[in-house]
Amino acid sequence: MPDILLEVKDLHVNFFLTEGTVKAVNGVSFKIERGKTLGIVGESGCGKSVMARAILNMVRPPGRIVSGEINYYSQPDSPPINIASLNRNSAQVRRIRWGEIAMIFQEPMTSLSPVHTISNQMIEPIQLHLNLSKQAAKNHAVELLARVGLPNPEQLLTRYRHELSGGMRQRVMIAMALSCNPKLLIADEPTTAVDVTTQAQILNLMRGLQDEFGMAIMFITHALGVIAEIADDVVVMYLGEEVEVADVDTIFHDPSHPYTQALLRSIPRPDMKLKRLETIKGNVPDPMHLPQGCKYHPRCRYYIPTRCANPPFERVSSEHRARCARIHDIKEQLSEPTS
Amino acid sequence: MVKFIIRRLVTAAVTIWAISVVSFVIIQLPPGDFLTSYEANLRQMGENVPEEQLEAMRERYGLGEPIVTQYYKWVKAILLHGDFGRSMESGVPVSVLLWDRLPLTVLVGLSSILFVWVVAIPIGVYSATHQYSLMDHVFTFLGFLGLAIPNFLLALVLMWVAWSEFGQSVGGLYSPEYKAAPWSMAKFLDLLSHLWIPMVIVGTSWTAGLIRTMRANMLDELNQPYVETGRAKGLREWRVVWKYPVRVALNPFISTVGYALPQIVGGVVITAVVLNLPTLGPLLVRALLAQDMFMAGAIVMILSVLTVIGTLISDILLAILDPRIRLE
Numbered sequence: 132m133p134d135i136l137l138e139v140k141d142l143h144v145n146f147f148l149t150e151g152t153v154k155a156v157n158g159v160s161f162k163i164e165r166g167k168t169l170g171i172v173g174e175s176g177c178g179k180s181v182m183a184r185a186i187l188n189m190v191r192p193p194g195r196i197v198s199g200e201i202n203y204y205s206q207p208d209s210p211p212i213n214i215a216s217l218n219r220n221s222a223q224v225r226r227i228r229w230g231e232i233a234m235i236f237q238e239p240m241t242s243l244s245p246v247h248t249i250s251n252q253m254i255e256p257i258q259l260h261l262n263l264s265k266q267a268a269k270n271h272a273v274e275l276l277a278r279v280g281l282p283n284p285e286q287l288l289t290r291y292r293h294e295l296s297g298g299m300r301q302r303v304m305i306a307m308a309l310s311c312n313p314k315l316l317i318a319d320e321p322t323t324a325v326d327v328t329t330q331a332q333i334l335n336l337m338r339g340l341q342d343e344f345g346m347a348i349m350f351i352t353h354a355l356g357v358i359a360e361i362a363d364d365v366v367v368m369y370l371g372e373e374v375e376v377a378d379v380d381t382i383f384h385d386p387s388h389p390y391t392q393a394l395l396r397s398i399p400r401p402d403m404k405l406k407r408l409e410t411i412k413g414n415v416p417d418p419m420h421l422p423q424g425c426k427y428h429p430r431c432r433y434y435i436p437t438r439c440a441n442p443p444f445e446r447v448s449s450e451h452r453a454r455c456a457r458i459h460d461i462k463e464q465l466s467e468p469t470s
Numbered sequence: 471m472v473k474f475i476i477r478r479l480v481t482a483a484v485t486i487w488a489i490s491v492v493s494f495v496i497i498q499l500p501p502g503d504f505l506t507s508y509e510a511n512l513r514q515m516g517e518n519v520p521e522e523q524l525e526a527m528r529e530r531y532g533l534g535e536p537i538v539t540q541y542y543k544w545v546k547a548i549l550l551h552g553d554f555g556r557s558m559e560s561g562v563p564v565s566v567l568l569w570d571r572l573p574l575t576v577l578v579g580l581s582s583i584l585f586v587w588v589v590a591i592p593i594g595v596y597s598a599t600h601q602y603s604l605m606d607h608v609f610t611f612l613g614f615l616g617l618a619i620p621n622f623l624l625a626l627v628l629m630w631v632a633w634s635e636f637g638q639s640v641g642g643l644y645s646p647e648y649k650a651a652p653w654s655m656a657k658f659l660d661l662l663s664h665l666w667i668p669m670v671i672v673g674t675s676w677t678a679g680l681i682r683t684m685r686a687n688m689l690d691e692l693n694q695p696y697v698e699t700g701r702a703k704g705l706r707e708w709r710v711v712w713k714y715p716v717r718v719a720l721n722p723f724i725s726t727v728g729y730a731l732p733q734i735v736g737g738v739v740i741t742a743v744v745l746n747l748p749t750l751g752p753l754l755v756r757a758l759l760a761q762d763m764f765m766a767g768a769i770v771m772i773l774s775v776l777t778v779i780g781t782l783i784s785d786i787l788l789a790i791l792d793p794r795i796r797l798e
């Protein structure tokens with residue numbers, strides 16, 4: 132029996148705008164195991180960030196969680212708390228935020244306040260969730276900053292965000308996120324806004340911290356390449372739906388969904404230097420006017436009108452599912468030698 | 471920080487000097503020297519001016535000497551003795567008239583700013599956090615109403631309300647029995663009971679604008695990721711809002727402290743006349759009408775200096791509150 136930490140069941144999040152309803156998250160289900168890393172991948176605009184916020188019940192009007200469950204198992208044998216059913220401003224949700232599930236964002240520049248010191252911002256959740264004195268909280272902050280590899284932590288505490296580099300800011304955010312020993316760290320594109328070297332360092336750091344702190348990570352990215360370095364399991368999202376769910380090896384070596392395959396072909400690889408990178412043809416459709424039937428069909432090379440009207444979320448093997456009506460034909464087609 | 475403050479102080483000193491030159495030019499503008507008009511004024515009222523006194527004044531202001539010497543003597547008298555010369559209209563020293571009115575002007579100004587902030591900031595924050603809600607629309611409507619009603623009309627209405635509903639003596643800042651009385655707790659309370667009318671009137675026209683500004687600033691800040699971070703930390707919603715985006719959205723407000731005072735003095739002259747307020751505004755109008763140049767020059771000078779000091783204060787406040795400013 133896998134030890135489940137978080138179980139999302141058929142989650143729907145809509146934005147009710149005057150121009151229409153945006154179904155940003157449209158029936159997503161997945162599980163995160165305690166201490167493991169789940170990668171969420173998909174092109175920009177497919178609902179990854181909205182889903183991350185929904186897990187902390189932080190979706191704000193005009194958006195709302197319309198249905199589904201977010202079951203959080205604080206201890207292996209404790210009854211679950213359904214975060215989706217709690218009031219957005221309730222004390223129960225606020226205790227879970229940062230204390231149990233912490234989050235870091237894509238923009239390390241703007242996710243820190245421009246007018247408060249690092250110290251002020253770091254001490255705040257420590258005092259709130261761990262009930263430490265100001266001095267004890269400060270000492271804890273210093274330890275964490277040193278742990279994420281930042282030199283002169285005492286001095287760093289007196290700094291403001293504009294005095295730090297992009298990599299330093301993201302390290303500060305990571306230190307801050309780990310300050311209350313969360314059981315789950317949601318990282319929403321934490322390496323998108325930093326350069327490649329910094330990206331590698333931050334991924335390294337996160338892996339090291341996971342070994343040490345033992346938290347599970349939900350790692351969100353639009354770049355499948357990054358997933359290979361950190362995830363155990365992967366959810367591939369397209370237009371608010373999950374299109375493929377599998378462990379990381381399967382996703383990279385035996386993907387079933389045409390969208391996953393296309394994403395794989397668009398990863399830059401050193402052994403393919405001379406070939407031109409493929410990009411997925413077409414654009415992500417307007418979220419207000421989703422395609423009928425299979426949402427990926429306007430961009431899919433295997434599309435057959437009648438067959439693809441209502442693709443099932445089909446089980447490929449025990450822990451591998453894909454939302455495609457033609458999984459088996461595609462397998463055969465791919466195994467045939469092509470000229 | 472110290473370097474920053476010193477630099478600002480130097481800039482302020484230079485600005486004040488430039489203002490003094492302009493004020494002096496204003497005094498010099500009318501044809502002839504002012505003693506001739508002073509003398510003419512007094513003659514007209516049938517008074518005789520002793521020749522010695524005229525001579526003393528001529529010496530005192532350096533009349534007939536080069537303009538630079540005149541300027542020097544004028545500034546020296548102000549700096550060393552607080553002597554701004556005499557009002558030509560009344561013959562009273564300008565400084566006496568100024569000291570009579572300056573504190574009340576500042577009082578009305580500051581209390582109006584306070585009123586505006588206390589009203590505009592919470593409403594702006596509420597409107598932004600409840601965008602397009604019923605109350606947001608109501609506040610917007612009331613704000614524009616406040617903007618559209620002329621001040622003097624509002625002044626008349628409020629005076630009537632104060633008189634008919636509260637039986638208050640209207641006009642001025644004191645009831646008649648306290649006008650000449652020495653300062654006491656009772657006089658102070660009487661002052662406060664009169665202060666609210668100009669405070670509300672001056673405030674109303676301003677508040678609408680500031681609510682819009684605050685609302686817009688807040689809407690910009692509310693969607694910033696650092697607000698999300700605060701929320702994700704598990705803080706209460708009001709704490710998230712007031713600690714983070716409000717703090718940032720307030721910065722532009724602080725820079726308005728500087729020009730609030732002259733704006734109030736200049737902007738509400740009519741109100742002040744209607745309300746018979748003993749502030750500088752009506753005095754300036756009368757001085758200009760009567761071509762009382764010492765008086766006018768001195769008021770322009772004082773108001774400008776107040777502006778410079780206000781700006782200095784808001785610059786320093788801003789630098790303390792917003793760490794990004796210290797960079798430059």
Ligand SMILES: Nc1ncnc2c1ncn2[C@@H]1O[C@H](COP(=O)(O)OP(=O)(O)O)[C@@H](O)[C@H]1O
Binds near residue numbers: 148153173174
């Ligand atoms: N505050 C909002 N108001 C309206 N629509 C929104 C809002 N936030 C997100 N959306 C919509 O939800 C969809 C998913 O957005 P998002 O989760 O940010 O995508 P991703 O993080 O995968 O790039 C997008 O179509 C976006 O337009």
Ligand SMILES: [Mg+2]
Binds near residue numbers: 176181319
């Ligand atoms: Mg996103």
